[in-house]
Amino acid sequence: WAMVEPEIRAIEALKREHDAVILAHNYMTPEVFHGVADIVGDSLALAREAQTVEASTIVLAGVHFMAETAKLLNPSKRVLLPDLRSGCSLAESITPADIAELRRQHPGVPVVTYVNTSAAVKAASDICCTSGNAVEIIESLGVDKVIMIPDQYLARNIAARTGVEVITHPGACEVHERFTPADIRQIRDDFPGVTVLAHPECPPPVVAEADYAGSTAQMQDFVVRNQPRRVALITECSMSDNVAADNPDVEFVRPCNLCPHMKRNTLAAIRRSLELGQHEITLDPALEAPARRAIERMLEVR
């Protein structure tokens, strides 16, 4: 920690100088998460909190779609993403043309879009969801069939919990799709008594082997509330590091996969972002209103 302290102090000074706050996703490394972030959370919390920020600049320590969402909900603020290469395999898997084709094949079926998508894809959708509110969003529509894109696994995991039929798109998270049911069985053999929490972006057979599935914030809440003796968080690597810091009595088994996009948010990149005012997120004016409407419809439900 002593090694990163000068960088953390420099970032704190830059935040004051530029009237900036740092919104950080739960997958940030501990030095970002505990060192410089002002607000931390899952995708849903970051979207909600973006609306309450008073500072004129938001640095989004996360990935591109999160920065776009913050900008959509805060059009008058400057939103910076430290590294423009911070993409997401889910966001890259789908275009508005894919949604148009799905609508043509399934006329009248509402399109529920995971927030891990571009503003253009959100603009072509009826409503957004996150992994933390997908069940409530689907149920709020009062229909028996939805098009749920672009994460095929999230869609199937949520369908299993709602009884609503889902039409999917073949997208997947490059981090969570790599976990297998055999991994979970191995963890149970190696660490008797372990409680296994999986992110719903994992394939359904992995979720079936877990004790609980939820968003990153829901996994964290589970640990805080239940204080399991041993826990395995089947998700991105920094999650266990960050939750472990606040739960010293819980033993964390650490099978994990790194998200290369999230990991581009180093302290050095965040510092440069504040120093140079880069990379500023801008939106296509034609997409702004429809994309914002899909997010706001979601936030009205939960």
Ligand code: 13P
């Ligand atoms: P949540 O934090 O919303 O669960 O999302 C996980 C994720 O992979 C974000 O990119």
Ligand code: SF4
């Ligand atoms: Fe995208 Fe998966 Fe990385 Fe999240 S963890 S940003 S869903 S690739």
